[in-house]
Amino acid sequence: MHAIQxxxxxxxxxxxxxxxxxxxxxxxxxxxxxxxxxxxxDLAQQAFVNAFDAISDFRLEMRFSAWLYRIAINLAxxxxxxxxxxxxxxGEHDEGVAAESALFCGAYESPDVAPEQxxxxxxxxxxxxxLSWADRTVLVLKDIEELPYEEIKQIVGSPVTAxxxxxxxxxxxxRRALEAQAxxxxx
Amino acid sequence: MSRRDDDDLLAPLRAQKPPxxxxxxxxxxxxxxMRQVALRPTPARAPPPRRRALWFSVSTIFAxxxxxxxxxxxxxxxxxxxxxxxxxxxxxxxxxxxxxxxTLRAPDARAVAIAGEHNGWAQTDCRRADDGTWTVxxxxxxxxYRYSFIVxxxxxxxxxxxxAADDDFGGKDAILVV
Numbered sequence: 001m002h003a004i005q006x007x008x009x010x011x012x013x014x015x016x017x018x019x020x021x022x023x024x025x026x027x028x029x030x031x032x033x034x035x036x037x038x039x040x041x042d043l044a045q046q047a048f049v050n051a052f053d054a055i056s057d058f059r060l061e062m063r064f065s066a067w068l069y070r071i072a073i074n075l076a077x078x079x080x081x082x083x084x085x086x087x088x089x090x091g092e093h094d095e096g097v098a099a100e101s102a103l104f105c106g107a108y109e110s111p112d113v114a115p116e117q118x119x120x121x122x123x124x125x126x127x128x129x130x131l132s133w134a135d136r137t138v139l140v141l142k143d144i145e146e147l148p149y150e151e152i153k154q155i156v157g158s159p160v161t162a163x164x165x166x167x168x169x170x171x172x173x174x175r176r177a178l179e180a181q182a183x184x185x186x187x
Numbered sequence: 188m189s190r191r192d193d194d195d196l197l198a199p200l201r202a203q204k205p206p207x208x209x210x211x212x213x214x215x216x217x218x219x220x221m222r223q224v225a226l227r228p229t230p231a232r233a234p235p236p237r238r239r240a241l242w243f244s245v246s247t248i249f250a251x252x253x254x255x256x257x258x259x260x261x262x263x264x265x266x267x268x269x270x271x272x273x274x275x276x277x278x279x280x281x282x283x284x285x286x287x288x289x290t291l292r293a294p295d296a297r298a299v300a301i302a303g304e305h306n307g308w309a310q311t312d313c314r315r316a317d318d319g320t321w322t323v324x325x326x327x328x329x330x331x332y333r334y335s336f337i338v339x340x341x342x343x344x345x346x347x348x349x350x351a352a353d354d355d356f357g358g359k360d361a362i363l364v365v
Contacts (some may be wrong), residue, residue, distance in 0.1 A: 010229050019220045027216075028205040041216070048220045055230045059206045084258060121199045128200075143197040166342075174196055 004064060007055050015055075019048050022065060026072050032140045033076040035125065043079055047072035053150065066154035069141075077133055127177035135170035142167050284326040285365045289334075291345065294319025296338045301325075302335025303363070333360040 003014035027046055031040035049056075051070050058067055128136055134156075141152045142163075147159045156163070208216040291313065293299055299313040299321040313321035313336075319337075331353060335342045344351055348361030 008230070012224055012229070015224055016217065016221050019217050023208060023216055023220070024211070027208040031205040032200075037206045037209070044208060045216070045220050045223065049223050049227065052224045052227055053230060117199055117202070122202050123204050124197060128197075139197060143194075143350070144201045146201070159304070162342075163335075165302070171194065171196060178196070 003056060004055070004060065007052070008058070012052070015048075015052055018051075018064070022068055023048070025065065026068060028070060029140070029145060030072050030076050032080060032144055033073065033137070039079060043075050044072065047075055050075070063151060063154055066151050069155045070157075073137060077137075080133075123178065123181060124174075127174055127181055130177045131170060131173055134166065135173055138163060138166050139170050139174065144173070249255045281326050284328050286326045287363070287365060288322060289313075289336075289345070289363075290320050291336050291338075291347070292318075292320050293336075293338055294342055296321065298339055300337045301334060301362075302337060302342075304332040305334065305363070322362045327363070327365050329365050332363045332365070334363055335360050 003017045006014040007018070023044060027040055027044040030043045030047070031037060034040055047068065051068050051169065054071070058064065128139065129141070137156065138152065141147050141155065142149070147155075149163055152163055153160050158166070210216050210219070234346055289301060291299060296315075299312050299315070301313060301323050305325060305327045311325070313323040315321050335344050337343070342360075344359040345361035348363070350362035350364065351359040352362055353359060
């Protein structure tokens with residue numbers, strides 16, 4: 001908290017403490033959303049730069065990580081939108097493929113994961129990519145990052161009860177997407 | 188598959204460790220951020236807490252009358268111009284509250300509910316009439332509330348609302364001013 005106040009007073013050196021503390025978490029979150037390590041690097045860096053520029057807007061009653069996550073999520077959203085738009089303009093892909101390629105171009109796979117698990121994770125990622133941005137975001141925050149609802153509330157700005165409803169419904173939609181995938185595979 | 192199974196659908200993705208930031212081991216990621224930060228102008232000082240502007244209060248009063256009138260007349264009815272009188276109650280409301288009726292025409296919907304700040308975003312089911320209109324009556328204390336109709340599980344805001352605000356999920360919440 002002292003570091004934030006010092007930066008707000010115009011001392012930029014303590015900002016390093018904030019970057020050191022949060023950069024892995026921000027990077028992991030962005031990576032979960034864009035699924036491209038290089039893009040995650042750029043977006044996570046940009047999130048910190050944007051946070052520095054806007055630090056005077058930060059209110060100490062908020063959780064800093066939630067504020068930072070919100071900046072990072074908005075950047076990831078804009079990035080995927082512009083990437084998809086660019087691919088549509090090139091005319092190389094239809095919408096579905098564009099969305100999928102945005103998620104899998106340069107995708108990273110953890111070396112310790114068994115092939116079946118990796119395949120399962122790929123299918124899940126494909127199903128996740130068919131959901132709306134809002135559904136995908138709440139599922140990444142709740143079911144992958146395992147953040148408490150109170151923190152997600154600060155990140156996305158929705159009340160906890162509404163979030164709980166959204167999470168339940170997003171999980172159901174994910175399950176239906178997986179079932180549809182399995183149906184297509186059986187054809 | 189049950190709802191309980193849904194809760195852990197994403198376990199395989201959770202088990203996958205994300206890559207570390209480029210150059211993390213050598214501290215290059217942090218250094219690169221700080222290099223970029225050094226090029227930025229010093230952030231503006233935080234402004235003092237703002238007092239609520241008078242125009243906001245005035246517009247709220249006008250919006251309150253118009254929206255409440257619209258709600259009481261139904262979504263298809265035009266908003267009564269320059270209405271300033273207190274709208275009549277739909278039914279007897281508990282002391283300190285105003286009873287409002289919200290309606291949505293959705294003949295093809297299987298289930299319609301409403302959730303909003305008036306009750307902590309708990310869902311309240313709406314009743315369907317024969318003409319495909321769904322209705323709910325709420326007793327709410329005077330104030331300003333975000334709300335949304337939920338049609339077959341989808342939050343759609345309220346297409347008939349005079350006021351709306353971003354819901355941070357790419358959609359809109361309607362705003363009820365009583």
